[in-house]
Amino acid sequence: xxxxxxxxxxxxxxxxxxxxxxxxxxxxxxxxxxxxxxxxxxxxxxxxxxxxxxxxxxxxxxxxxxxxxxxxxxxxxxxxxxxxxxxxxxxxxxxxxxxxxxxxxxxxxxxxxxxxxxxxxxxxxxxxxxxxxxxxxxxxxxxx
Amino acid sequence: xxxxxxxxxxxxxxxxxxxxxxxxxxxxxxxxxxxxxxxxxxxxxxxxxxxxxxxxxxxxxxxxxxxxxxxxxxxxxxxxxxxxxxxxxxxxxxxxxxxxxxxxxxxxxxxxxxxxxxxxxxxxxxxxxxxxxxxxxxxxxxxxxxxxxxxxxxxxxxxxxxxxxxxxxxxxxxxx
Numbered sequence: 001x002x003x004x005x006x007x008x009x010x011x012x013x014x015x016x017x018x019x020x021x022x023x024x025x026x027x028x029x030x031x032x033x034x035x036x037x038x039x040x041x042x043x044x045x046x047x048x049x050x051x052x053x054x055x056x057x058x059x060x061x062x063x064x065x066x067x068x069x070x071x072x073x074x075x076x077x078x079x080x081x082x083x084x085x086x087x088x089x090x091x092x093x094x095x096x097x098x099x100x101x102x103x104x105x106x107x108x109x110x111x112x113x114x115x116x117x118x119x120x121x122x123x124x125x126x127x128x129x130x131x132x133x134x135x136x137x138x139x140x141x142x143x144x
Numbered sequence: 145x146x147x148x149x150x151x152x153x154x155x156x157x158x159x160x161x162x163x164x165x166x167x168x169x170x171x172x173x174x175x176x177x178x179x180x181x182x183x184x185x186x187x188x189x190x191x192x193x194x195x196x197x198x199x200x201x202x203x204x205x206x207x208x209x210x211x212x213x214x215x216x217x218x219x220x221x222x223x224x225x226x227x228x229x230x231x232x233x234x235x236x237x238x239x240x241x242x243x244x245x246x247x248x249x250x251x252x253x254x255x256x257x258x259x260x261x262x263x264x265x266x267x268x269x270x271x272x273x274x275x276x277x278x279x280x281x282x283x284x285x286x287x288x289x290x291x292x293x294x295x296x297x298x299x300x301x302x303x304x305x306x307x308x309x310x311x312x313x314x315x316x317x318x319x320x
Binding site for chain 1: 193194197198201202204205208209212274277278279280281283284285287288289292293295296298299300302303305306309310313
């Protein structure tokens with residue numbers, strides 16, 4: 001995949017880090033401010049897609065990135081299922097909020113809710129990245 | 145607030161009509177963006193910032209992907225031949241719309257009025273949410289604690305969609 005002009009490349013390299021950290025902020029503070037795992041995950045994947053579209057990346061490297069993205073998506077959904085099943089293993093019900101509630105309005109509060117947010121964030125960002133990479137790769141494969 | 149909502153709805157409907165009618169596919173996609181970003185404004189007016197964040201990011205990503213696809217392929221709409229089937233399908237659509245609207249009209253009679261007293265369940269969430277879960281953002285408290293089954297299903301559906309796309313677009317097995 002070919003990249004764009006030099007201006008776009010420079011600006012995208014400057015902005016991608018900011019977008020990435022904004023996504024992480026949305027995920028981590030999901031239980032305090034608006035946002036959460038889904039919104040933050042989509043923003044994080046937006047940073048990676050911006051870099052891929054603006055800078056261009058060769059096909060072999062992109063294939064390796066796809067493998068990593070798919071395994072990260074699997075890891076995220078696996079973590080979410082583990083968190084949900086722990087309550088069942090402790091002898092009570094599904095999705096038990098087994099951690100302490102913590103002080104309200106603090107970042108360490110809400111029990112398992114921040115952990116669920118992080119797991120969903122990993123899963124959604126990796127899933128959207130792998131969808132876009134899969135579409136880019138199939139377009140290249142059809143040309144021959 | 146109601147006037148702003150009605151104006152936004154009219155703008156969104158106009159955008160959708162332009163998207164259907166325009167011959168140029170690029171302008172059709174951009175007018176589809178009017179619908180999505182108008183929906184973002186509607187969510188902000190109705191004080192739902194969680195939904196607005198998700199809607200604006202997903203809308204931007206979708207527009208980028210659609211515009212990239214159009215730039216790579218064709219800009220013009222392919223012409224379909226008109227036949228008698230069009231009349232039948234239009235009549236079927238109108239009849240279905242009338243049935244749907246009458247059903248919705250009957251349903252909305254039983255709902256509480258707009259902006260009035262909350263239902264019993266949501267009142268419980270609003271009053272007891274912070275105490276029971278410890279999370280200040282009530283939307284997150286609902287989707288990840290009170291109603292976490294739904295979120296688990298959503299995440300699993302997204303994962304299944306990714307697996308399906310990868311299976312359909314795989315490079316092995318496409319050679320003949």
